[in-house]
Structures are given as C-alpha cells and as structure tokens.
Amino acid sequence: MPLLQVEHMTHFFGGLRAVHDYNLSIEQGQIRGLIGPNGAGKSTIFNLITGVYRPSEGKVTFRGESIVGLPSHEIAALGMGRTFQNLRLWRHMSVLDHVKMSQYSQIDYGLIGAFFGTKRRNQQEKENTEKALQLLDLVGIRHLADSMVTNLPYGVQRRVEMARALAINPKLLLLDEPTAGMNPDELMDLMQVIRQVHNTFGLSIFLIEHRMKFVMELCERIQTLVFGEVIAEGTPKEIQNNPKVIEAYLGKEVET
C-alpha cells in the first residue's frame, strides 16, 4: 500500500481550473519531485494535499486513511510535515520555540497542566526541549536555539523550517522549493541535510523545485506539471530528454 495516494484530483478556483486530474502515489522511503514552470499549480497541489484547500474532486489517501476535508492540523498530526515556498516562520518566536511548537499534537498535559505548571507539564516540556535540540543538532543550528528567527540569515531560516517540520514525526515530508534564494554553497549543504534526514528517519520526501540539478540528483521519479496537468512522469533521465518537457521550459523550436 502506498504511503500517499492521490487519485483524479481536480481543483477549481472559481472558474479557473488550477489542477486537472492529478494522480500520485508515493511509497515509503521514496523521494519524488514535482517540477514545472511558474504558475503551473505546484504549490496548489501541496496545499490540496495538506488540507489548506479542499480539492473540488478526487481522492487523497494517507497511510490508508482518506484525508479529504480533514483540517490541516489533523492531517499534519497524522505525519505529514511541510515547508513553505516563502518561509512562513513565526516572527516573534525563538528557534527552539519553533521546533517545540510542532510537537503540539503530542502534548497531553492539557490545560490544567498549562495553567498550573504541574510536574507532568514540566517533564513533558523538558522532553520536548530535548527532542527539539536534537533536531536542531541534526540540521546543524543547535547553537542558535535561543535566537529570534528574524535575525538569522536566509539559509539558516530554511534549516529552522526543516527542523520544525521534522518535529512532528513525519512519515512524509513535503518541501516547497527548498532551495529558493540559496547560493550554490547553501544548496550543497541543504542537499546534505535532506539526504541525512531521509536516511535517519526513512522518510518519504515529495519536493517542488526549480533547480534541475538539485531535482535530478535527489529524486527517483519526477513529474512535470504544466497548466495544472501532468505532461510527463519518469526517472530524471527520461524527464531530461522528454521533448514535451523541453518545450514547456524552453519553448518550441521555430519550424523552418
């Protein structure tokens, strides 16, 4: 049984058809990629899977459970972590608090614990802090745990987002253009981090990306999306040589 299965998903924004008959099936431990020109609907697909929007048609099954119509936080708690294209970090919170926050669904001390500072609450907060620090170690920013995120360089902020997504114990990680705005050095570092978390946790990863080099190196299979429709799917090599993909990215050759 695939970890995530999307069947015939279609979505309309008013009269605009943003996604048409989209299918996807990700197995445990796979790394998959989604590429396509700007405005093709890649981020929309992420938002449909994670429950930000509810698909107009189609089925989405995650770990054997239908998740269409579930609120975002419940889908996330099932084990679906994500990052955002335009870094959605919490301005006034420290790095450590970011990573602790993602463990929200694992907290069971309840409001009584929160109001009166019970032993159990202190215990659990301590454990969560431990776990958060370990994750920060993994992405290499433990020394910045107490800094405010707004003061940090862009590459570090990306790592915070990664650690934050990992703290929900995900089975599947959705990365929305993780390399946007990064320089080549940061890019190599990030590739390292992604490989590492993939190996450590045995995660499945589904990523949207523009940089071909990055996608080609990481992904087992790639889909190409144009105007909400998948025009090609296959291994990096197949995609690279697919005339339709080349056309979508570079334009058609003028016939002479």
Place this chain on the structure above:
Amino acid sequence: MEATSSVPTKRNAFNAWLSKQWMPYRQVSLLGWLLGSLVAVLLETFIGTSLAWALGMSDVPALFGFVVMLKQPELLPSIILYLLLIYFIPIAIVVRLTKSIANKIAGLLFRYPLWITALFHIVLLYAVIDVWAVMNDYRVLLAKLMMIAIITTLSLNVVNGYMGEFSCSHPGFLAVGAYTASIIMVLFFVNDKVMGPALLPPALGPFFFPIVLILGGVVAAFSALIVAIPSFHTRGDYLAIISLAFMFIIKSLIENLQVFGGARGFMGQPNLASLPVVFVWTIIAIWTINNFVRSTLGKAMNAVRDDETAADAMTVNTRNTKMTAFLFAAFWAGIAGGLFAHVMRYVNPGSFGIKKLAEVLAMVYFGGLNSVVGSIVGAIGFNFLSEMLRPLEILKWVIIPVLLILVMIFRPTGLIAFKDFDPEELLRPKNQTEEEV
C-alpha cells in the same frame, strides 16, 4: 557609533559615572530590594508624619508625591527631600549593607523547590505593601484598584498581545463578573432591603467568596462564547467589531434590568475584598497566566498570531487555541470584575463603558504587548499617571491619549514588549552570576 563612543563627551562621562554608581546595586537580589523597601516603609510608619510636618506638608505624600505634584507644585522640593530621606537613602543603605547576607539567604532558599522561594518573596512583598498601605485609606483603596487593574490588563494582553487579535469586550466581561458575584453574594449572605434576607448565614460569606468569584469568572467565560463562536471562524477585524457590540449590549442589558438596580447601580456587597484577599488573587492571576503563556499550548497563540497557516500545518489546533485563550482571558476579567465590585461595594453600568475600555487598552499598549512584566508595569504606571493628572480634570483625558500616541510612535509595541517573565531569573541570588562573568 564608533566615532561618538571614542570621543568623550560630557554626556558620555555622565552616563559612565551613573553606571559606575549603579554597579554595586546590580548584585542585589530581589530579596535585598524587598528588605530595603520594608525598612523604608517601616521608617515611614514611625517618623513619616513628623518628618512631613517638619518639611511643611500637612501629611505624608500619599502616592510618593504624585497626587500633590500638580495641585501644589510649591511643595515639590519638600516632597523630593521627603522621598530621599524616607525611601531612596534608607533603601540604598540597607540594600548595600545587606547585600551579601541577602544573597546568601536567597542562595539558601534557592536550593529548595522554586515555590518555597517564591512564597517567601511573596510574603515579604505583601508585608511591604501592607505596611505602606495602612498609613491611610487612600493608599489601601489605590493598592487594591491597582492590583485589580493588573489582573484586567494581563487578561486583555492574552488576547490583544499574545494572540494578536483586537478585542474590545473586556469591560463587558468585567461587568458580567462584577454583577454575577455581587448578586450571588448579596442574595445568599446579606440581609438586603431589595434582595431580601440572606439565604445562608452571613458568617459563611468569607468562605464562599472565592467560590462565588470563580463562578463570576466562569459566567464571564461563558458569555465570551457569544463573541468567540462567530468571530473565530476567520481572522481579521471581525472580533473587534463583534466584541465592541458585545460590550454595549451588556451595558444596556444591565441598564434595563431594574431588578438589579438598572442604571442606578447595585450596592450592598459585603466588605470581603480586603487587601490580602485582592493580593492573593492577583498573585494567582499572574502565576496562572504566566504559566499558560510560557507553555507550548500558550505559545501556540503566538504561532497563530504570527502565521496561522504555518501553525495549522505544524499540528496546532488553531481554533481551539483561539477559543481557549479568549475564554481564559474572559475568566480572569470576570474575577477582576467581582473583586472590583466588592472593593467599591457598589457597581453601576456606567463604570463598564467605553471609558473603561480606553483605560484597559491604554494600560495594555502602554505597558507592552506579549509581556507579563509589561502588563504589570503598564497597569501600575497608568494608575500613577492617572492619579497625578487628576487635578487637571477633563484635560487629563487629553494628556493621557497624547502620551499614548507618543508611546505608539517611539515604542510601537509598548514599553516592555515581547519579554518572557521567568520567576526563577527574578528570584535568583545575584552574586554568583557576577562571579561567573
């Protein structure tokens, strides 16, 4: 930066001198400051009145001279002399003399669980406030009202600061709490002309008072549901509008309920909100609210404020978070209302109107958003200011908004904003940290 600091100007020299003078006081623990203050207030109790006469004042300056500052400015030099002799100099001397011993005691206490240290400090703090306040009735009343203001401000800060929504319904919750507590107390424990004889022996009143206050808080929290359910479907300005409407509805509801006195007000509350009672409630409020905002469940409010989509994607139940925070804030506002009614022993709907709202909002934004210390400072500071400007009558309501605007321009989030309040840090002995550095 570099250029200005390398050239020694007069101002820099003064600043350096000042920080050098302040150096020894950095190592004073909270315990030391409390001991110093205790000595000062005791000194005032014994020689304050005679000193005031000697300096040509009719009585001790009730609020560190704030009250008479504008009424009789010619007394200003004697007030300053009085403050120096009674407060500043004795505190400075005691604090320096007891510095090492106070740090030792604090260090000793620090080995025990935190609550023992905290309790010790709280008792000492109460002693200071009590000795200070019993000098005259004005101080007692003001101390009580300030503490109630602290509870109100903190509870509003939970919604407006920590959660980043704009709620205007706090006077409404205060009114609900005030009337609920008053009615139950008068009905059960007071032989009243209007409400009839007491249903239970009045002697039981003090024991049931906390329960009745909590009941008032719970009713206020339930009334908050009326605002919360429609407005938390979405974010934006809805809450501000609905909560403002709620405040006016509650006010006109009470004005038209003739059973409870209507616009004339409701009186006869038993005299149960003494200084220690209000003090204990204030401590409990600060404690629970601070606990809440520092837990992950409470910090979820910040996540919702800063980016709700991201919070949702990170498993935070945003709707629950918003509801909890709002009802919790309303609960404490209800308690504050109940206390207020029993301090004044009279409530009328007029005191829960737009003016009250302006006051509470001013305290929150003046003190600082997202900060427990900020709210305490805001509540106390605003009350001081308000007492000081009282002689100006209506002009007071020109000056306070102007000050508020200035705060908004120069410190848009308030004086002490976005600070975590860590009691452990506050109570810790200060000598070790200095040595480590």
